[in-house]
Each structure stands twice: as C-alpha cells, then as structure tokens.
Amino acid sequence: MSEASEALLRVTNIETFYGPIQAIRGVTLQVDPGQIVTVLGANGAGKTTILRTICGVMTPERGHVMFDGRDIGGISPDRVVRMGLCHVPEGREVFPFLTVQENLVMGAYTRHDRDGVHRDMEMCFGYFPVLRERAGQRAGLLSGGEQQMLAISRALMAKPKLLLLDEPSLGLSPLLTQQIFGIIRRINAEQGVAILLVEQNAHIALKTADYGYVLEVGRVVMEDACIHLMEKDDIKEFYLGHKETGVRGRRRWKRKKLWR
Amino acid sequence: MEDAARLLQLVVNGAAAGCIYGLIALGFVLIYKATEMVNFAQGDIMMLGGFFAFSLIAHFGLNYWVGALLAIAATAAFGFALDAVVLRRVIGQPQFAVVMLTLGLGFMFRAAAGITWGYDSVGFTTPFTNRTVHLGTMVLGEDSVSIIVGTVLLCAALYVFFSRTRLGIAMQAASQNQLAAYYMGIPVRTIFSLIWAISAGVAAVAAILLSPVSMIDVNMGFLGIKAFAAAVLGGFGSIPGALVGGIVIGIVEQLAGYFLPAGFQEVTSNVVLLATLILRPQGLFADTLRKKV
Numbered sequence: 177m178s179e180a181s182e183a184l185l186r187v188t189n190i191e192t193f194y195g196p197i198q199a200i201r202g203v204t205l206q207v208d209p210g211q212i213v214t215v216l217g218a219n220g221a222g223k224t225t226i227l228r229t230i231c232g233v234m235t236p237e238r239g240h241v242m243f244d245g246r247d248i249g250g251i252s253p254d255r256v257v258r259m260g261l262c263h264v265p266e267g268r269e270v271f272p273f274l275t276v277q278e279n280l281v282m283g284a285y286t287r288h289d290r291d292g293v294h295r296d297m298e299m300c301f302g303y304f305p306v307l308r309e310r311a312g313q314r315a316g317l318l319s320g321g322e323q324q325m326l327a328i329s330r331a332l333m334a335k336p337k338l339l340l341l342d343e344p345s346l347g348l349s350p351l352l353t354q355q356i357f358g359i360i361r362r363i364n365a366e367q368g369v370a371i372l373l374v375e376q377n378a379h380i381a382l383k384t385a386d387y388g389y390v391l392e393v394g395r396v397v398m399e400d401a402c403i404h405l406m407e408k409d410d411i412k413e414f415y416l417g418h419k420e421t422g423v424r425g426r427r428r429w430k431r432k433k434l435w436r
Numbered sequence: 437m438e439d440a441a442r443l444l445q446l447v448v449n450g451a452a453a454g455c456i457y458g459l460i461a462l463g464f465v466l467i468y469k470a471t472e473m474v475n476f477a478q479g480d481i482m483m484l485g486g487f488f489a490f491s492l493i494a495h496f497g498l499n500y501w502v503g504a505l506l507a508i509a510a511t512a513a514f515g516f517a518l519d520a521v522v523l524r525r526v527i528g529q530p531q532f533a534v535v536m537l538t539l540g541l542g543f544m545f546r547a548a549a550g551i552t553w554g555y556d557s558v559g560f561t562t563p564f565t566n567r568t569v570h571l572g573t574m575v576l577g578e579d580s581v582s583i584i585v586g587t588v589l590l591c592a593a594l595y596v597f598f599s600r601t602r603l604g605i606a607m608q609a610a611s612q613n614q615l616a617a618y619y620m621g622i623p624v625r626t627i628f629s630l631i632w633a634i635s636a637g638v639a640a641v642a643a644i645l646l647s648p649v650s651m652i653d654v655n656m657g658f659l660g661i662k663a664f665a666a667a668v669l670g671g672f673g674s675i676p677g678a679l680v681g682g683i684v685i686g687i688v689e690q691l692a693g694y695f696l697p698a699g700f701q702e703v704t705s706n707v708v709l710l711a712t713l714i715l716r717p718q719g720l721f722a723d724t725l726r727k728k729v
Binding site for chain 1: 602605606608609612613615616617618619620621622623624
C-alpha cells in the first residue's frame with residue numbers, strides 16, 4: 177500500500193450505531209486514487225453501513241473519515257457529493273417517475289458546466305447504449321439491469337473522484353452481472369475514478385478489484401491484495417464456495433469458522 | 437334557451453369557485469407528495485396571503501399588481517420559514533403529530549390575523565371588481581373570469597417550472613426518492629422548504645383572485661376544508677387531480693345551490709368527499725405507478 181498522504185479515502189477506526197445496536201466495530205480501510213477496493217462480507221456484516229457512514233447519511237460515533245485530505249465525518253451527503261464522492265445505493269434507487277435523461281441531469285445537480293454535463297451524458301450513453309434508446313422513458317419502467325446501469329451513470333454524472341458501489345449485482349442475471357462489472361472496470365481504467373465496491377458475489381468482486389477487505393460482524397478480519405485473497409483457503413471455502421476435499425474425501429459442510 | 441344560458445353561467449361561476457378550491461388543494465398535494473405531511477393550515481396560510489395583499493394594496497396604497505406580487509412573495513417567504521423553523525422538526529414523527537401541529541398552527545394564524553387586522557371582513561378594489569363580460573347571451577362577472585384565467589396561467593407556469601427547470605425536476609426527484617436525491621447532492625431540506633414556499637405562494641394567489649368575489653376575513657381559511665375534499669376527490673397526490681377535483685366540487689356546489697333547497701350548498705363538498713371515499717377511495721387520478729419505499 178502507498179503512503180498515508182496519498183490515500184484518497186482513509187477510514188480510521190469508525191464505529192457506527194443504529195440506535196443502541198452497534199453495526200460497525202472499528203473499521204479501518206483506505207482507497208488510493210484510481211484503485212478499485214472491495215469489501216466482502218455476509219449479510220449483516222456491516223458493508224452497507226460502512227458506505228453510508230462514508231457518504232454522510234450516517235454519522236460515526238467514533239473514528240474519522242478522511243476524503244481528499246478533509247475530515248468528512250458528520251458532513252451531510254449533499255456536501256460530500258460536491259467534494260467528489262458519489263454513492264450508488266443498494267437497490268438502485270432511481271427516480272421512478274422521471275425520465276432516464278432527467279435522472280442523469282439530476283446526477284449532475286451539483287455541476288454548473290452545461291457543456292461538461294452534456295459531454296458526460298454522451299460518455300454514459302457510450303458505456304451503456306441501452307440508456308440512449310430509453311432516454312425518454314420513465315426510469316421506473318426500466319428492467320432491473322437497466323436501472324442499475326442508470327444508477328451507475330447517474331453517479332458518474334457528478335464527476336466523482338470516488339464512486340461507492342453498493343451491491344451492483346443485486347437481483348441481476350449472471351450474464352448481466354458480468355457485463356456490468358466489465359463496464360465498471362472500463363470506467364475505472366478510462367476515467368480514473370477510484371471505486372469502493374461492496375459485494376456479496378465474492379467471485380466477481382475479487383476478480384474486479386485490486387485490494388480487498390473481509391468484514392465479519394462489523395470488523396475487518398482479513399485484508400490483502402485480491403490476487404492473494406483469492407488463494408486463501410478460508411476465502412475459497414466461505415466466499416468462493418470451492419469444494420474442500422478432506423482426508424475422508426468429503427466436504428466438511430457444517431464446519432463453522434470463527435475468526436476471533 | 438334562457439335555461440341553457442343560465443345553466444352555463446352557473447357552471448362558469450362554479451368553475452371559478454372550484455379553481456380556488458383547486459389552488460388550495462394544489463398546495464395540499466404539493467406538500468403531501470414531497471414530505472408526506474398533510475398541512476391543515478393551508479387554508480389559513482391563504483387567509484394570511486389575503487390579508488398581506490389587503491395591507492399592501494388598501495393600507496399602503498400600492499398598485500394592485502405590485503401589491504399582489506409582493507403579497508405572494510411575502511406569503512411564499514412565510515411558507516419557507518414555517519417549514520425551515522417549525523415543520524422540519526416533525527419529519528419522521530407520526531402522522532398524527534403533523535396533523536395536530538398544523539391544526540394548531542392554523543388556530544394561531546387565525547388568532548394572530550384577528551389581532552392584527554381585526555375580525556371584520558375587509559376588501560380592496562381590484563381591476564376586476566364589479567365589471568362584466570358579455571359572451572353571447574351570457575353575462576359573466578370579470579371576477580369569475582379572472583379567477584379561471586389566473587388559475588390556468590398559474591398552472592401553466594407551474595407545469596413549465598416542474599417539468600423544464602432543473603430546480604423543478606429536483607423537486608420532483610426529492611419527492612420521489614428522498615435518499616437518492618440526497619446521494620445526488622440535492623439539498624433535500626432546502627428543496628422541501630421551497631416546496632412549502634410554492635404552496636404558500638399558490639395559496640396567496642388563490643386569496644387574491646378570490647378577493648373581488650368574497651371579502652377577506654379571519655375565517656376564510658375554512659375554505660381549506662372544501663379544498664381538502666377536492667384533493668381527496670382528485671386522489672391526494674395527483675396535481676391535475678387536485679385541480680379537477682376542485683372544479684368538480686365548485687360546479688356541484690353551485691348547481692346544488694340552484695336546484696336543491698337552501699342549506700344543501702354548504703354540505704355538498706362533504707357529500708362529495710364521503711361519496712369519493714365510499715365509491716373510489718383512491719380518487720379520480722390515482723397514480724398508476726405506486727411510489728416504492
């Protein structure tokens with residue numbers, strides 16, 4: 177990993193609560209400029225909560241969120257967006273009664289350069305040609321995959337330095353998931369946008385990302401470059417679902433792993 | 437022939453009254469769509485708008501148009517402040533708290549207006565007072581015609597604002613998906629306060645358009661009850677529905693006043709409200725695509 181000063185996003189020891197329930201128990205992670213970082217974890221591990229804490233919808237009880245050299249813990253999300261951090265929420269959350277084009281215009285709400293907005297809309301249509309065909313349609317009438325494309329494009333319209341992606345594969349067919357992750361990689365490479373990706377589909381997330389964190393019940397239990405993570409036995413067994421052929425030649429499918 | 441003209445005249449007068457209900461109902465619907473709050477003080481905000489106009493035009497002697505514009509702006513600013521200072525705090529509280537709060541605010545506005553402007557009915561001269569237009573055999577008051585024309589113009593302006601401007605689309609976006617609007621960098625709280633400002637401004641327009649027809653007094657806010665019926669008839673949450681609902685109630689009321697014994701006119705709006713709730717509780721213009729949470 178690079179030096180601390182170079183990190184685009186640096187989260188240190190954040191703890192976040194839903195009322196009395198602690199969802200994040202001291203998480204530290206960082207994203208460098210132009211990097212794709214993934215956070216893996218099961219249901220309820222706190223992945224979404226981390227993203228919500230970073231983008232400002234939730235305020236961390238303890239710890240710091242540094243973005244681009246400034247502490248953004250507790251700053252409201254609309255101001256965080258202006259600083260260049262955009263969140264694609266879980267479940268897409270498009271504006272159902274606005275047209276596709278209006279949705280994209282809303283993505284650029286914080287910007288005032290008309291030409292740039294127009295150019296970026298063309299760029300989004302370039303990545304997702306189906307959106308151009310549907311430009312005049314209400315977003316609520318799009319299919320799930322198209323809505324996900326729209327949600328990613330809408331976030332890109334804000335010209336972010338860092339994109340937070342929450343489960344882009346949710347509810348999509350495997351083929352569509354492949355396509356969307358392919359485009360995510362292209363966007364990262366061509367636009368230089370750093371991406372923090374939260375996924376349940378560990379296989380594709382590890383293939384896409386450069387660096388990965390494994391989260392369990394609110395803690396980071398493992399972190400490494402994705403190529404190394406993929407080789408680890410625990411990851412293989414619990415996240416990638418590879419069969420482990422033991423001495424007795426059958427899979428120990430009921431074994432529970434404790435990390436602590 | 438004379439009967440037909442008579443009927444048409446009733447319909448026009450009813451439509452004029454209905455436009456006023458529709459405009460107040462529009463205020464209900466705008467706020468409800470955005471914040472899921474029902475503002476029972478809407479009628480009283482209209483009353484305040486009427487008194488603002490009265491003060492500016494009759495008291496300070498301003499030109500009608502200038503005074504009207506200033507009164508609309510003042511009422512809109514009042515609506516903005518009301519949301520920013522008071523109502524923002526009850527977002528997320530049970531619906532009941534909002535109902536009590538806005539009802540209570542309505543009482544306060546009525547009392548404050550009574551103290552400031554007195555309890556007598558007041559009025560001011562407008563360019564439309566006591567003048568008539570002849571259309572064939574029909575004789576129409578210019579006041580009624582000005583209400584209808586004013587409503588149409590206002591609705592056209594609002595339509596263009598909400599569908600063409602960035603701010604208007606952002607208001608729609610914030611109404612449809614608050615969280616996503618936040619993620620896009622739309623300042624949702626300010627937007628909601630602006631929506632309150634618009635609906636207060638629309639209420640002031642209603643009061644000013646109404647002033648040549650009926651006097652301004654402290655209790656004119658009770659028109660809000662009829663407007664509420666209009667909003668329910670239109671399917672609470674549909675903007676064209678609110679206007680159509682208002683016009684239907686206005687016309688039904690006029691016809692009831694003419695054809696039925698005295699006293700029926702006053703209750704027709706409630707009859708329409710009950711009939712709507714029994715026969716078509718989703719209203720005339722229910723959204724075909726439900727808002728997903």
